[in-house]
Amino acid sequence: MSGLKATFNRAVTAHRDAQAHLAAARLALDEAAMRQPGQDSARITADTVHRLRALGEVLATGWLGGDSAAFGHGAAQPPPFGTEDLRGRVAVRLGVAGTVHGMFPALVSLAGGAHLALDADARNPRVAALLRGLIVRLLAAARPGRLRVLAADTAALGGTFVPLRPLIAAGVLAEPVTSEEDVSGLLDIAEEHARVEQHDARDIDELLLLVLASTPQGRDLTRLAALTHAGAPAGVCVIVAGYPPPSPASATPPLLGNTSQIRMIGEYAQLGDPPGESYSADGSGLAALVRLDGDPPPALIARLAAELGDTVRRASALGFADLLPEQPWTESSVDGLRTMIGRDGRTPIELAFDDVTPHWLVGGRTGSGKTVFLLDVLYGLAARYSPDELALYLLDFKEGVSFAEFVPTGRDPSWIPHARSVGIESDREYGVAVLRELRRELNRRAAALKRHGVTKLADLRRDSDTPTPRVVAVIDEFHVLFAGNDAVAREAVTLLEELARKGRSYGIHLVLASQSMSGIEALYGKKDSIFGQFPLRVALPGGSSILDPLNDAAGGLPLGSALINPSAGLPRANTVVRFPNAHADGAQVAALRHELWQRRVPGARPPAVFKGYESTHVEDDPTYRGLVPGGRRPLALVGRVVDVDLSSAYFPLDATPGRHLAIVGTAPTGADVLHAATLSVSRQHEPGSVRFLLAPLVATADTVADETSAALAAAGHQVTQLDAAALRQQVGEYAKPPAEPWAGRTYLVVFGVDAAGAALGLSDVNTFKSGLDDLRVMLRQGPGYGVHLLGWWRGLRRLADDLGGAYNRDDIACLVALNVPGSELGMYLGVPDLAYTPRANRALLVDRHDQRTRLIVPYVRPGHELDEGY
């Protein structure tokens, strides 16, 4: 008993000796600020907060029985706001303890390698309040930038930290994690932090405070224990509730190091001996029960959040402008490209496309900030390097507008002069077209190196006057490319593999971004061969799948931060950076884009743009506008090819048997395609030199047929309307050799050929031949006399029947398939693995004579609604 009494005396004497009146005054202040429930918020002034912080520091230096002289700051001159750098131990108040001699603050040693454990978890409201109070006190005491708090609450799903929400909202406190998986992620971050701090022999840069509202289990508890043993240089402080966990007597939980243990006894707490010191001779801790401070009043938290939020924002403010160089376009990309992408604490972090990290893999769940991160990178690069040093290919597969701001629009004519092609809501086929284009560029560069007799791109750049910019190709949601084990996916894999393997030597760099890698590995056993070439991994929140399976540090990342790993995701190579939100700085981004655009060389071309959702009109096609009479072979234009340049999709109609056009499918777009094909051939003939026989056989096409007829007539062409019977008769005529070969071309334009089935089935009374017999002869011989059929069939079966079976399918060599199932089409064409999925605004162009198969955007008339029912 006398030992205990001596301890009390020591505690109280320490205070008395150290200007007890000052301590008492501060205690009173503390009580006023922290303990009075329902306190009038008007009384909590900035001054109160300042003084609270001051108290934090005084308490920190005035450990019981320690250096009492440290109290000598004097109440009149409280230490300045947030001064604690948390490099060594600090003492933080838990509550008050009392003896017969009076009350004194009960302090616990934290930081500097000291930790705290509570035997009840945060489901105990007093424990929850204590955790909140400790976080508030430490935040209040810490110098801005010196303390980072990560909190986990699997016990109450985050409820423990709800009262601290103003601090979370202000960015002072990271969003607490609530799942065991995310707790593992926090431990990863803490371990990484410890490793980095220990490595760097200098003082710790930042204290990481890990607050766990309950004790993790199994391996994670072992990891937590290891952190408590890591010592002061690790810069980690653990506060864990619910330790030791209830466990069978046989299983002893891993021992925590340098940890004060608190035992909850009803509404009191019993404080164990601080690490390395003792209150008692027998090691039983402080022999006075501690009445824990209650919750910090909400108004106080709000004030603190406002002040700290401001300071934090100012101290660590990271705006889009911070990523930009002083002067645009001054860097050379000979040895690589580099740009700043954000900060780790206060340290700026640069990433590079060079020999070490030629390609990047970016992962993160939807909404994790992938687009923003990519925009930061792209604008950072575009501001540093001129278009002679950098070219961009941007490809986005998702619905949205990731890269839309890089291309001119009706409202804003500017574009990023580095952008060569931009795909928005792209098709997989467009993706493959871009990859093919990149391979062509790679081959061009390989040939140029050979020609110049050099082996390195840098040497080629020195030897040649032609700029050879480094190429960065960004593919957002690239997993879409692999969706479906078909020819498109296979080609994409092959191209990606080649580009990833050889790109480094030729200055072609890939950035693949995705929300998920699952599926890709299952489909192709090629994960390693492709992704092994992507040493730089950028994991945003939820992006662990791009890291090594043992590296789940991305689990607890807050929005606006990314884990950078230049070792293909291996654990222990992580750096967490914060990156600015380019979306939030819209005006600055637009200003930069305009500035770069103004700097473009005169005559620079805007990027080729593919917008997957946009329909296309023949009138806008430069090829169409350039058509004039007199060409050697008339071209029937049907749409735009889904390729990098969106080239015109057409069929040359020459004298080869079978040069006719069949548009197939029930989609009303069929009539529009026929309209475009007819108008395009009409532009290539002088009026009067050609005949158009127009058969509108189905009601759905009447409007289009009338428009076609009117447009032809307006252009001065001769147009004759046919019904089914007249069509049958004309087909009979054209099955015979004309009296005068090459009297001029004739185009039979039939809207709904299938509707002529009955008429074509009739036999000629003289020749006994059916219209179908005549049709087949006409199809073979007609082109030789300048007769071409342009027809829309609504079913593939009807077309096959009209031709007399698949054997005759070359009799109409030019096909535009709309909503025809890929398997049916493949069977008809004799191509079993045909990769075609019918969808609105797309068609497949097949030219049987030159073995061309292309996905196209078929022409529609302006105002045509996209077909439904796919």
Ligand SMILES: Nc1ncnc2c1ncn2[C@@H]1O[C@H](COP(=O)(O)OP(=O)(O)OP(=O)(O)O)[C@@H](O)[C@H]1O
């Ligand atoms: N650095 C940041 N700081 C603050 N907020 C950010 C930051 N980066 C992104 N955000 C916000 O997160 C939200 C999602 O960002 P973003 O659109 O980039 O995500 P995403 O991963 O591309 O999502 P999705 O895949 O659904 O398109 C946006 O509202 C954005 O403002």
